[in-house]
Amino acid sequence: xxxxxxxxxxxxxxxxxxxxxxxxxxxxxxxxxxxxxxxxxxxxxxxxxxxxxxxxxxxxxxxxxxxxxxxxxxxxxxxxxxxxxxxxxxxxxxxxxxxxxxxxxxxxxxxxxxxxxxxxxxxxxxxxxxxxxxxxxx
Amino acid sequence: xxxxxxxxxxxxxxxxxxxxxxxxxxxxxxxxxxxxxxxxxxxxxxxxxxxxxxxxxxxxxxxxxxxxxxxxxxxxxxxxxxxxxxxxxxxxxxxxxxxxxxxxxxxxxxxxxxxxxxxxxxxxxxxxxxxxxxxxxx
Amino acid sequence: xxxxxxxxxxxxxxxxxxxxxxxxxxxxxxxxxxxxxxxxxxxxxxxxxxxxxxxxxxxxxxxxxxxxxxxxxxxxxxxxxxxxxxxxxxxxxxxxxxxxxxxxxxxxxx
Amino acid sequence: xxxxxxxxxxxxxxxxxxxxxxxxxxxxxxxxxxxxxxxxxxxxxxxxxxxxxxxxxxxxxxxxxxxxxxxxxxxxxxxxxxxxxxxxxxxxxxxxxxxxxxxxxxxxxx
Ligand SMILES: Nc1ncnc2c1ncn2[C@@H]1O[C@H](COP(=O)(O)OP(=O)(O)O)[C@@H](O)[C@H]1O
Ligand SMILES: Nc1ncnc2c1ncn2[C@@H]1O[C@H](COP(=O)(O)OP(=O)(O)O)[C@@H](O)[C@H]1O
Numbered sequence: 001x002x003x004x005x006x007x008x009x010x011x012x013x014x015x016x017x018x019x020x021x022x023x024x025x026x027x028x029x030x031x032x033x034x035x036x037x038x039x040x041x042x043x044x045x046x047x048x049x050x051x052x053x054x055x056x057x058x059x060x061x062x063x064x065x066x067x068x069x070x071x072x073x074x075x076x077x078x079x080x081x082x083x084x085x086x087x088x089x090x091x092x093x094x095x096x097x098x099x100x101x102x103x104x105x106x107x108x109x110x111x112x113x114x115x116x117x118x119x120x121x122x123x124x125x126x127x128x129x130x131x132x133x134x135x136x137x138x
Numbered sequence: 139x140x141x142x143x144x145x146x147x148x149x150x151x152x153x154x155x156x157x158x159x160x161x162x163x164x165x166x167x168x169x170x171x172x173x174x175x176x177x178x179x180x181x182x183x184x185x186x187x188x189x190x191x192x193x194x195x196x197x198x199x200x201x202x203x204x205x206x207x208x209x210x211x212x213x214x215x216x217x218x219x220x221x222x223x224x225x226x227x228x229x230x231x232x233x234x235x236x237x238x239x240x241x242x243x244x245x246x247x248x249x250x251x252x253x254x255x256x257x258x259x260x261x262x263x264x265x266x267x268x269x270x271x272x273x274x275x276x
Numbered sequence: 277x278x279x280x281x282x283x284x285x286x287x288x289x290x291x292x293x294x295x296x297x298x299x300x301x302x303x304x305x306x307x308x309x310x311x312x313x314x315x316x317x318x319x320x321x322x323x324x325x326x327x328x329x330x331x332x333x334x335x336x337x338x339x340x341x342x343x344x345x346x347x348x349x350x351x352x353x354x355x356x357x358x359x360x361x362x363x364x365x366x367x368x369x370x371x372x373x374x375x376x377x378x379x380x381x382x383x384x385x386x
Numbered sequence: 387x388x389x390x391x392x393x394x395x396x397x398x399x400x401x402x403x404x405x406x407x408x409x410x411x412x413x414x415x416x417x418x419x420x421x422x423x424x425x426x427x428x429x430x431x432x433x434x435x436x437x438x439x440x441x442x443x444x445x446x447x448x449x450x451x452x453x454x455x456x457x458x459x460x461x462x463x464x465x466x467x468x469x470x471x472x473x474x475x476x477x478x479x480x481x482x483x484x485x486x487x488x489x490x491x492x493x494x495x496x
Pocket of ligand 1 (some may be wrong): 043047048051052056081082083085087100103104105106107330335
């Protein structure tokens with residue numbers, strides 16, 4: 001299982017991304033998952049970078065693994081404020097520009113583009129696990 | 139402390155390198171260490187990739203940390219055959235092309251370009267820690 | 277991300293290429309708000325060269341859309357790649373803004 | 387790593403640029419052995435564009451040096467950047483092979 005731990009800052013974003021996409025590429029047969037994994041990873045990391053450690057420094061850890069043929073798993077951990085993304089209200093999806101609320105789409109995309117999601121607060125940190133399935137719809 | 143764990147294969151080499159050099163760059167004031175860290179890291183990683191897991195797959199983990207101003211620490215771990223690089227005979231440094239032995243320079247460079255080295259076999263793995271010091275001579 | 281712009285009749289065409297993510301979206305937003313400030317009100321954003329769009333991109337688009345609405349202008353899009361079209365579709369942005377198959381159709385259509 | 391070569395009088399000049407590491411050194415070694423095979427025996431390797439050299443690079447150089455020695459040829463170097471010169475110095479390669487300050491001096495010197 002490959003794993004990367006870096007400071008929770010936007011400077012770390014590019015390396016986390018290369019790490020996960022190279023690991024996905026290494027599996028050879030999961031190339032068509034790249035767009036989803038790329039997007040979901042950005043949403044989760046950017047949220048953790050912006051919100052997990054308000055006014056403080058902290059770290060993020062990303063783990064990834066090709067669990068079985070066609071199945072890729074990514075886990076993101078932080079040790080910041082407890083936050084369960086599966087517990088959030090759905091975003092405003094109305095189509096009126098003037099009244100529509102800005103925001104909330106990040107977590108929504110995460111729920112839409114993963115096959116399965118699991119959240120746990122464990123050992124003082126948030127652990128979000130995401131599964132991606134080849135030909136998994138969406 | 140930043141940390142990266144990847145399969146012990148040459149495909150991982152580029153990412154390990156970016157990881158450490160970005161971390162070094164992040165410290166801001168250690169830029170002049172780049173050539174040494176770059177070289178020492180290659181020597182240690184290439185050895186671990188080639189020799190630690192003969193005929194088998196395995197993983198490597200690299201940790202790095204700006205320990206104090208001017209001081210950068212890199213630790214490389216593997217869970218392969220026990221090997222203490224500090225225990226090796228010095229290389230053949232003679233200047234006769236025909237008789238000079240090929241090899242042995244990797245570990246020699248590691249000893250020459252670090253401020254301090256520590257090796258330990260711990261929890262079933264080799265742990266090599268290297269310290270680099272700004273304006274540290276060599 | 278790269279931005280190019282050109283004026284064609286009433287249209288102010290913005291061509292966006294590369295990636296529109298948390299790092300680059302603020303630049304898109306800032307540039308569009310400046311063009312609106314300078315008096316442009318019919319923005320047509322062509323995404324033919326755009327490979328990637330995250331929620332940060334949509335956030336900037338909505339901010340620009342709201343600004344244009346408030347000044348009586350309009351915002352439309354053309355040439356979405358499949359991954360970008362997917363993101364537009366599930367966020368309902370595809371029904372919030374006119375989306376055209378190609379730049380040509382967008383220019384003829386309005 | 388990039389390799390360029392040109393013939394000048396008896397010299398077969400190889401210009402190496404970029405990085406000579408565990409990934410690229412085998413290509414340097416293979417190319418040189420092919421040139422020697424084709425009859426070149428006075429190799430002058432100019433390192434003006436080389437930023438980085440590890441023990442894998444030195445290993446390949448020694449292999450090429452040994453081959454040239456065995457066919458009565460010679461191997462020399464020019465234009466080492468400071469980091470490369472450092473590696474040549476502590477490995478004693480600087481006293482194993484002629485090292486010239488510049489390509490011009492190397493060509494005039496032999
Ligand atoms: N890791 C996190 N820690 C704390 N709060 C978070 C975290 N991630 C998201 N949030 C909260 O959830 C909200 C919705 O997040 P998201 O769906 O990504 O949309 P956006 O960030 O654009 O508002 C955020 O505005 C923030 O208040
Ligand atoms: N991680 C390792 N595990 C086992 N053996 C090793 C390891 N690293 C180095 N060695 C042994 O030490 C020798 C010397 O290594 P080094 O100085 O890097 O030179 P080279 O690899 O060019 O021979 C190698 O040839 C190898 O036999």
